[in-house]
Amino acid sequence: MERAYGDPRLAVIDRRLAGVKKVLAIMSSKGGVGKTVIASSLAISLSSRGVKVGLLDLDVTNPTAHVVLGIDLNSVRPVEEKGVIPPKVYGVRFMSVAFFSGDNPLPLRGYEVDSVIREVLAVSLWGDVDVLLIDTPPGMSDESLDTLTYLRRPRVVVVTTPSPLSLRSVERLLTLLNEGGEDVAGVIENMSRTTSRNVEEVLRRFGVKFLGSVPYDPDLDRCLGSVDLLKGTEFYRYVERISRKLL
Amino acid sequence: MVHEWALAEAIADYLQGLLRREAREGFRRAVIRLGTLQSIDREVLRFSLTEVLKYRGVAVEELVFRDEEAVFRCRRCGATWTLKDLDISDDVREAMHFIPEVIHSYFKCPRCGSRDFEVVRGRGVYVEEVVFK
Numbered sequence: 001m002e003r004a005y006g007d008p009r010l011a012v013i014d015r016r017l018a019g020v021k022k023v024l025a026i027m028s029s030k031g032g033v034g035k036t037v038i039a040s041s042l043a044i045s046l047s048s049r050g051v052k053v054g055l056l057d058l059d060v061t062n063p064t065a066h067v068v069l070g071i072d073l074n075s076v077r078p079v080e081e082k083g084v085i086p087p088k089v090y091g092v093r094f095m096s097v098a099f100f101s102g103d104n105p106l107p108l109r110g111y112e113v114d115s116v117i118r119e120v121l122a123v124s125l126w127g128d129v130d131v132l133l134i135d136t137p138p139g140m141s142d143e144s145l146d147t148l149t150y151l152r153r154p155r156v157v158v159v160t161t162p163s164p165l166s167l168r169s170v171e172r173l174l175t176l177l178n179e180g181g182e183d184v185a186g187v188i189e190n191m192s193r194t195t196s197r198n199v200e201e202v203l204r205r206f207g208v209k210f211l212g213s214v215p216y217d218p219d220l221d222r223c224l225g226s227v228d229l230l231k232g233t234e235f236y237r238y239v240e241r242i243s244r245k246l247l
Numbered sequence: 248m249v250h251e252w253a254l255a256e257a258i259a260d261y262l263q264g265l266l267r268r269e270a271r272e273g274f275r276r277a278v279i280r281l282g283t284l285q286s287i288d289r290e291v292l293r294f295s296l297t298e299v300l301k302y303r304g305v306a307v308e309e310l311v312f313r314d315e316e317a318v319f320r321c322r323r324c325g326a327t328w329t330l331k332d333l334d335i336s337d338d339v340r341e342a343m344h345f346i347p348e349v350i351h352s353y354f355k356c357p358r359c360g361s362r363d364f365e366v367v368r369g370r371g372v373y374v375e376e377v378v379f380k
Contacts, residue, residue, distance in 0.1 A: 012257035100346045
């Protein structure tokens with residue numbers, strides 16, 4: 001006899017991701033740098049060019065990608081068919097815990113965050129997807145670590161701002177990623193006003209590719225919640241250019 | 248066929264992994280624990296798992312399902328309560344069926360009102376015990 005006490009969910013994750021060609025994890029250890037808007041815009045941009053895209057909002061306790069995309073949680077729902085099929089929004093297969101928690105608070109301890117991620121990865125049926133984008137919350141906690149552990153070899157896209165605080169956080173994140181031998185696709189500098197020498201210096205030191213700057217766009221907030229308005233922003237045009245480097 | 252099918256595939260993959268790891272050919276018995284918080288339909292899961300195991304060629308002579316009542320404990324005031332103490336709408340039950348942790352979005356401690364409580368037991372699906380052939 002063997003007492004297994006096993007969590008079967010981990011065993012099925014590779015099967016669920018079998019049709020996913022590439023995973024791009026959008027990360028930053030500093031909050032407020034624009035990860036979610038960049039991840040959502042990258043998803044829309046790639047999808048507009050005919051790429052089969054999935055977007056998974058792994059900001060488990062504070063999901064907001066659906067807000068960026070203007071998704072009404074009451075009318076857009078995942079389909080239940082031998083699992084959970086993420087609904088298509090603007091051509092993007094989209095999954096978020098918000099479909100289940102609504103816009104209510106979802107305070108979770110770390111082990112519960114891990115459990116939610118296991119569940120989502122175990123039951124989401126992505127099908128054939130060229131690029132699966134993972135939007136992660138700030139920090140180097142469960143969501144980021146689970147992304148690196150459960151999603152075999154994701155390419156990590158690091159987002160920073162020119163702020164010294166953000167850069168210091170990025171250095172810590174790049175150190176962690178380097179130590180783990182992770183595949184870093186590069187760094188995006190968001191909300192830039194001029195090309196930041198500090199960013200260039202950090203990238204040189206870590207041997208990481210610079211994917212591009214995205215200028216601060218004072219009009220962006222007004223456009224969140226409408227993909228049509230978002231696509232008309234200067235912000236989106238810059239993200240679109242960067243998206244070409246990620247294929 | 249619903250969410251249970253996806254969980255059945257996960258259990259089957261897990262059992263297959265055990266067989267590979269232990270270099271065994273099958274199981275006399277597998278015991279699956281079902282936490283009541285996830286409201287798994289036992290018969291749908293049994294049917295799904297039986298089908299998936301048959302398709303994968305994994306032999307399990309006896310499949311046993313054991314319910315485990317969901318129990319909660321408040322981290323703030325220490326109050327404990329069970330799933331039976333809650334009045335749960337169909338929508339919320341369905342949300343917790345997919346992701347049990349969203350209980351924190353819909354319920355609070357009945358004594359102090361905190362959402363910072365733990366699921367002591369009875370969360371979801373676990374392989375509790377296996378007996379190899």
